[in-house]
Amino acid sequence: MKKKKLKFIDLLSLTLLMCGACIMIFPFVWMILSSLKTQVEVSTIPPTFFPTKATLDNYIFALKTAPFARYFLNSLIVTVVCVTLTMFTTILAAFAFSRLKFPGRDIIFAALIAMMMIPFEMLIITNYTTIAKLGLMDTLVALVIPFTASIFYTYILRNFFLSIPDSLYYSAKVDGSSDWKYLWWVMVPIAKPTIITIALLNTIAAWNSFLWTVLVINSTNNRTLPFGVFAFIAEGGVRYERLMAAATIVVLPMIILFLFARKYIVSGVSRGGIKG
Amino acid sequence: MILKKKRTNFDVDEKITFKTLLKPFLYLLPFIISISIFTIYPFFNAFLISFKENYKALSGIFSGFGLANYEYVLTNETFLLALKNTVTYVLWVVPISTALSLLVAVMLNRKSKLQAFFQTAYFLPLVTSAIAVGLVWRWLFNFDYGVINFVLSQVGADAINWLNNPTYAKVALIVYGIWSMMPFTIILLLAGLQNINEQYLIAAKVDGSKPTQIFAYITVPLLAPTIGLTMIVNMITGFKVFNELFALFNGTPGPAYSLYTVIYFMYEQFYVKYRLGTAAASAIVLFFIVMILTLLQLYMQRKWKNY
Amino acid sequence: MKVIIKDLTKKFGDFTAVDHVNAEFADGKLISLLGPSGCGKTTILNMLSGILPSSNGKIYFDNEDVTDLPADKRGVGLVFQNYALYPHMTVLENVCFPLRIKGVPKKERIERAMKFINMVHIEEYLDRKPAELSGGQQQRVAITRALIKKPRLLLLDEPLSNLDAKLRVEMREEIRRLQKESGVTTVFVTHDQEEASSISDSIMLLKRGVKQQFGTVDELCDNPINLFTADFLGSPTINQIHGVWDGKGFVADGQTANIPFNVNINKGTRLVYASRAEALKLNQDKKFDAEVLERYKTGKDTLVLLKFGAGSLRAYTEDRTIQVGNTVSIGMKDMGVFLFEEESGSRLL
Numbered sequence: 001m002k003k004k005k006l007k008f009i010d011l012l013s014l015t016l017l018m019c020g021a022c023i024m025i026f027p028f029v030w031m032i033l034s035s036l037k038t039q040v041e042v043s044t045i046p047p048t049f050f051p052t053k054a055t056l057d058n059y060i061f062a063l064k065t066a067p068f069a070r071y072f073l074n075s076l077i078v079t080v081v082c083v084t085l086t087m088f089t090t091i092l093a094a095f096a097f098s099r100l101k102f103p104g105r106d107i108i109f110a111a112l113i114a115m116m117m118i119p120f121e122m123l124i125i126t127n128y129t130t131i132a133k134l135g136l137m138d139t140l141v142a143l144v145i146p147f148t149a150s151i152f153y154t155y156i157l158r159n160f161f162l163s164i165p166d167s168l169y170y171s172a173k174v175d176g177s178s179d180w181k182y183l184w185w186v187m188v189p190i191a192k193p194t195i196i197t198i199a200l201l202n203t204i205a206a207w208n209s210f211l212w213t214v215l216v217i218n219s220t221n222n223r224t225l226p227f228g229v230f231a232f233i234a235e236g237g238v239r240y241e242r243l244m245a246a247a248t249i250v251v252l253p254m255i256i257l258f259l260f261a262r263k264y265i266v267s268g269v270s271r272g273g274i275k276g
Numbered sequence: 277m278i279l280k281k282k283r284t285n286f287d288v289d290e291k292i293t294f295k296t297l298l299k300p301f302l303y304l305l306p307f308i309i310s311i312s313i314f315t316i317y318p319f320f321n322a323f324l325i326s327f328k329e330n331y332k333a334l335s336g337i338f339s340g341f342g343l344a345n346y347e348y349v350l351t352n353e354t355f356l357l358a359l360k361n362t363v364t365y366v367l368w369v370v371p372i373s374t375a376l377s378l379l380v381a382v383m384l385n386r387k388s389k390l391q392a393f394f395q396t397a398y399f400l401p402l403v404t405s406a407i408a409v410g411l412v413w414r415w416l417f418n419f420d421y422g423v424i425n426f427v428l429s430q431v432g433a434d435a436i437n438w439l440n441n442p443t444y445a446k447v448a449l450i451v452y453g454i455w456s457m458m459p460f461t462i463i464l465l466l467a468g469l470q471n472i473n474e475q476y477l478i479a480a481k482v483d484g485s486k487p488t489q490i491f492a493y494i495t496v497p498l499l500a501p502t503i504g505l506t507m508i509v510n511m512i513t514g515f516k517v518f519n520e521l522f523a524l525f526n527g528t529p530g531p532a533y534s535l536y537t538v539i540y541f542m543y544e545q546f547y548v549k550y551r552l553g554t555a556a557a558s559a560i561v562l563f564f565i566v567m568i569l570t571l572l573q574l575y576m577q578r579k580w581k582n583y
Numbered sequence: 584m585k586v587i588i589k590d591l592t593k594k595f596g597d598f599t600a601v602d603h604v605n606a607e608f609a610d611g612k613l614i615s616l617l618g619p620s621g622c623g624k625t626t627i628l629n630m631l632s633g634i635l636p637s638s639n640g641k642i643y644f645d646n647e648d649v650t651d652l653p654a655d656k657r658g659v660g661l662v663f664q665n666y667a668l669y670p671h672m673t674v675l676e677n678v679c680f681p682l683r684i685k686g687v688p689k690k691e692r693i694e695r696a697m698k699f700i701n702m703v704h705i706e707e708y709l710d711r712k713p714a715e716l717s718g719g720q721q722q723r724v725a726i727t728r729a730l731i732k733k734p735r736l737l738l739l740d741e742p743l744s745n746l747d748a749k750l751r752v753e754m755r756e757e758i759r760r761l762q763k764e765s766g767v768t769t770v771f772v773t774h775d776q777e778e779a780s781s782i783s784d785s786i787m788l789l790k791r792g793v794k795q796q797f798g799t800v801d802e803l804c805d806n807p808i809n810l811f812t813a814d815f816l817g818s819p820t821i822n823q824i825h826g827v828w829d830g831k832g833f834v835a836d837g838q839t840a841n842i843p844f845n846v847n848i849n850k851g852t853r854l855v856y857a858s859r860a861e862a863l864k865l866n867q868d869k870k871f872d873a874e875v876l877e878r879y880k881t882g883k884d885t886l887v888l889l890k891f892g893a894g895s896l897r898a899y900t901e902d903r904t905i906q907v908g909n910t911v912s913i914g915m916k917d918m919g920v921f922l923f924e925e926e927s928g929s930r931l932l
Contacts, residue, residue, distance in 0.1 A: 009487060010386065010388075013383040013386065014388065014390075016379075016383060017380070017383050017384065017390075017394055020380055020397075020398070021393070021394055021397035021398060022397075024397050024398050024400070024401070024455070024458070024459075025396075025397045025400060026423075027409060027412045027413060027416065027455075028400060028404075028409075028412070030412065030415070030416065030423060031408075031409075031412040031415075034415065042421065043420070043421050044421075045420070045421065045426070046426060047421060047423060047426055085306075088306065089306040089307045089310060090307070092303045092304070092306060092307065093303065093304055093306075093307035093308075095303060096300045096303040096304045096307075100299060100300040100303060101290070101296075101300070102296075102297055102300040102301075103292070103297075105300075112311075115315065115316070115319070118315065118319050119512075119516065119563060121516060121518075121539060121542065121559055121562075122318070122319060122322045122556075122559045122560065122563060123314065123315060123318035123319060123322065124318075124546070125318070125322060125325065125546055125552055125555055125556055125559070126317065126318035126321040126322060126325070127314055127318050128546075129552070130313065130314075130317075130318075145310075145314070146314040147314075148306070148310045149306070149307045149310035149311050149314075149315075151311065151315070154307065165665070165667065167663045167665060167667035168667050168669065170632075170634045170654070170661070170663075170667070171661065171663060171667040172680075172684075173633075173634065173653075173654040173655050174632055174633070174634070174654050174655070174657075174659055174660070174661040175655075175680055175681040175684055175728070175732065176655045176656075176681060176684045176685060176732070177655060177680075177684050178655065179299065181684060185683075186669055186671075189671045189672075190669075190670060190671050192671075204402075204403045207405070208403075208404070208405040208406070210405065210406065210407050210519055210522075211518065211519065211522075215547060225405070226405045226407045226408065227407075229405075229407050229408055229411060230407050230522075230523075230527070233411070233526055234526075240415050240418070240421070243411055243415070244411075244412065244415065246408075246411075247408035247409070247411045247412055248408075250404075250405050250407070250408040251404045251405060251408045251409065254403040254404055254405070255400065255403070255404070257403065258396070258399070258400060258402075258403045259396065262392075262395060262396065262399070265399075265402070265403065266395065266399060266463055269402060269460060269463050269464075270463050270464060270466075270467040287635065287636060289593075289594075289636040289637060289638050290636050291636070291651075
């Protein structure tokens, strides 16, 4: 009797999960499928699921007309530079807060933790003015420099660094190692999983950043993908099959990233939630 | 959350020279520069600006310090409407997404061979741009050709003009909001579930409890802190709703301003009307509200916890 | 290279961990820092390596004052209790690390390392990561890494305490062999007196940060400077009987007769009469009588437990006829018998 009961629950939950999963990914599936349809097909009722005549026209239009290739390049540059700089500052700062000694170290760190919760929306106003005053309005630089350090990532990495035994540090010191070498030859390799996780979270955030771009960028050529999609709506007319193509271009790289690095991303997010 | 170990920072006999202080300084320099200019300074400046009356951004001229901005914000009809809308949004989205996420998390917790597929399906919205996805939802909600209306027609209901009807627009935003809030919530709840000591569950099973009983009387109470945590985090995120709104309604705050939210108000003050003082004031008002609500929640949760 | 420490002191707040310790460690010798937990031995080691700054005093390597020299410039090799191997590197990479720091190119690194790799016999695990090795193997890797830079001084912090008993004996002999082969001055911290006694050239015994005695094993055993030293060294622990001086001899608590000694002590002084188990002669001389409580066979010897006054004695004997319950007469050899003042522990005879 018991076995039967168990099976029923398992089956039920599996079914429910399946339904839920389908609902959750439906938007993405629909997005990709719609992007491959023609205008005619997209406005048929009842709507077809798979495209009867798959076409890449929408993508070609997006890449050529609205300069999505350009947007993609901008997004790529901004994301890569941002993440590189952030990882650099984060690694150095985490090292300083964990291994180096200086007066007030722990107090300063506690203060930074308190500031972790400051919402970006409060800072936008001043940052906008700062960028304007620096004459960097409408440049890719403006998309990068406000985002070159993160208290949150530094907090995570610093905690991990603390878990590396002191004896390793002293051992390296006695072997003649400088702090810099110890950081890059020993600590960073040991911290690889954590660093990868942080880098991934950072990449996703940078790639998807929208609000800031809208505020700061004016000219078409400097737009990143999310902004580009938004502008496309106005400029491309209400041609949903094209809009879907545009959306796919933005979303696909992150989906691919997710498929490869799912474990790291998920662990990073759960750590992020627990920080609160 | 605060450092647990008290590490002795400096050894008493270690000589503090200029050189020993220089090194940490240099390591911290990039971090400090970036944080100072783009986090610390703006944070304090926001407070400052909010008190500057008639602040003209580029010239920096203002007429004096005072509470005029706050007065304006707190008595402004639009702002109060925005507040109402935002609160409504949060009140619908957070509980529903938490409940659904709990269900999913519990089911996902059982090992199954389709783990990879399920994880991908449920967590994908995390990594995707709100703008792009919002666009897709717009398409789904489309009056003429959207899939949702199609489904409705199949079950005999009338097609709804989701995006142009003020009431239904709210529903649309809420549905989208729940969908995008779930992945994060599921992850946190899953982590919380996995932290529950197996022994309690085994003991209950041995005692002969049914799965539903185990769930209600053991799992949920033990999970309560995590649930509380996710609700707080989600509430904070919910109050800041903007990207989804922007995407779903193409930059407008919904048909007939029905979805005017607080951040939208701030955005308008700042970007459209160039009134930095009031924009800052509204941002700060929002965050005080959120802080108070968070503290309230924490207080209630602590009381709740005494079982 | 010889090491000289002068008045070396270390304070942590009000607590003095190391109190004005003076010593000279000769070149090429193996010296143990021995003592119970908290006696300051590891603290001294850390100061020698440069990791821990001293509160006071000086350290000299040959004639160079290295007291203020930072750890990365002292040319010291250090082996930690937990080995401190870099977990993400292979054994070969771990071992070559000191050379990599110095900028030696890879090929040359491996060449130079091979000599020591062979000396320590770790050739088989060069490609493995530390997590894949046993405790003993990890320790050998740690030692190799320390030797590779041809240090002036080799420091080992309780290297054997994480190993099981049998391995401990093996490894301490290995360490001795390596030390002799490389000729490096070595300082070795341990709380196990047997360990120290078996392989050291000299031992420095410490108690609560104060140097008790420094000398060879024989010196510490045969000529202990105080009760603590006599008690700490030697296996089994030295016999200790408490009593009082009656003017002519030692009267044990619970006894009336005295054991005469030729020494000038104030009448009424409380004393501790200490004797090594091997220093007592049974049924040969008679200084006093004792009753046999137990006998233990240990190899070719028999160890008997004797009741004497309020306390007990252990003595070795080759006489197999002695049984439990017998009363035997006890005599003493010339060496291995001491009198200490009870309170201060200082040696009177």
